[in-house]
Amino acid sequence: MPSDGPILVTGAAGFIGSHLTAALLARGITVVGLDNFDPYYDRSIKQRNAREAGLGSVAPLIEADITDDAALRCVFDQYKPSGVIHLAGKAGVRPSISDPAGYMHTNVTGTARILAHAHRVASSRVVVASSSSVYGNCKVSPFSEDLDVSTPISPYAASKRACELLAHAHVHLTKQPVALLRFFTVFGPRQRPDLAISGFMQRISQGHPIAMFGDGTTARDYTYVDDIVQGILNAYDRAPAHGYRIWNLGNNKPVSLRDMIAAIEQVVGRAAQIDHKPMQPGDVELTCADISRSTRELAYQPRTSFHEGLARQWSWMRSLGN
Numbered sequence: 001m002p003s004d005g006p007i008l009v010t011g012a013a014g015f016i017g018s019h020l021t022a023a024l025l026a027r028g029i030t031v032v033g034l035d036n037f038d039p040y041y042d043r044s045i046k047q048r049n050a051r052e053a054g055l056g057s058v059a060p061l062i063e064a065d066i067t068d069d070a071a072l073r074c075v076f077d078q079y080k081p082s083g084v085i086h087l088a089g090k091a092g093v094r095p096s097i098s099d100p101a102g103y104m105h106t107n108v109t110g111t112a113r114i115l116a117h118a119h120r121v122a123s124s125r126v127v128v129a130s131s132s133s134v135y136g137n138c139k140v141s142p143f144s145e146d147l148d149v150s151t152p153i154s155p156y157a158a159s160k161r162a163c164e165l166l167a168h169a170h171v172h173l174t175k176q177p178v179a180l181l182r183f184f185t186v187f188g189p190r191q192r193p194d195l196a197i198s199g200f201m202q203r204i205s206q207g208h209p210i211a212m213f214g215d216g217t218t219a220r221d222y223t224y225v226d227d228i229v230q231g232i233l234n235a236y237d238r239a240p241a242h243g244y245r246i247w248n249l250g251n252n253k254p255v256s257l258r259d260m261i262a263a264i265e266q267v268v269g270r271a272a273q274i275d276h277k278p279m280q281p282g283d284v285e286l287t288c289a290d291i292s293r294s295t296r297e298l299a300y301q302p303r304t305s306f307h308e309g310l311a312r313q314w315s316w317m318r319s320l321g322n
């Protein structure tokens, strides 16, 4: 029997996880957060995210590693989550190139353990963060969920695709519903400091040069974090009706790197000094989500324009004194 316990959010102290936690709590839903404060970026940033989301005050935050089976056993036994939203993982594309084993361990082994424990305590469903990077350098745009995604070009992308495949086997064997959400470059307040918009805003505002990889024509389907959170909540609600299902959460409006820099210059009110560099291995040329399936099945509708989202991110950065 499914329990009526809290929703377990993994990666709750991270960028997306902290926004999701706040949104769940705002709806009066009981949450347990889990995060290991992975050193990929500064612990103090994650502590601030967690605090702002109400973790450690309104909801508990467990410091644990998703690859630690014994720790997960304790958490799942204690809280018996009614559902799991699994966002924890190693998130960067470029660092995965020098640490493929570490990415596979955290992302794939960690996901396998989360699925196993969710099944063991009869959680009603699991929602798992996947990524637009699974599409690799796909030649067909926009990217629909039915495209062949057997040619990832970074270990990060391969690890996310492996999670999707693992989830398929899990649903086949257990009948526990699992939703896979392919996020397209998420931005907004609390964006990870390694991501381009965050780094560029900081450097341009301080008069430091920024590295532009490639000729500026690569493009990303930037998606505002509140829209992603809405998509996650809708997927959580509808997952049991679908069993195993993949949904894109994107914006369907790619912005080129050159236009992204120009938009940041406008928002920040300062011209960028550009340091031209060659394309980075592992980086894809374009991401562009076909959101017709998520619109139809999840009532997903991104509402925040790129410019509006940038303005909100910049205003948040300024509130921190940047």
Ligand SMILES: NC(=O)c1ccc[n+]([C@@H]2O[C@H](COP(=O)([O-])OP(=O)(O)OC[C@H]3O[C@@H](n4cnc5c(N)ncnc54)[C@H](O)[C@@H]3O)[C@@H](O)[C@H]2O)c1
Binding pocket: 010, 011, 012, 013, 014, 015, 016, 017, 034, 035, 036, 037, 038, 039, 040, 046, 064, 065, 066, 067, 086, 087, 088, 089, 090, 091, 106, 110, 129, 130, 131, 132, 182, 183, 184, 185, 186, 187, 192
């Ligand atoms: N931000 C994006 O643009 C984007 C795009 C596609 C997919 N995603 C995926 O969405 C999820 C959330 O991304 P984010 O941008 O919020 O990243 P984030 O790094 O801010 O959040 C991930 C959180 O997971 C935690 N974590 C890492 N390893 C862990 C482990 N072994 N055990 C427990 N916790 C662990 C980290 O400490 C971090 O707080 C990730 O799975 C990421 O791959 C993000």
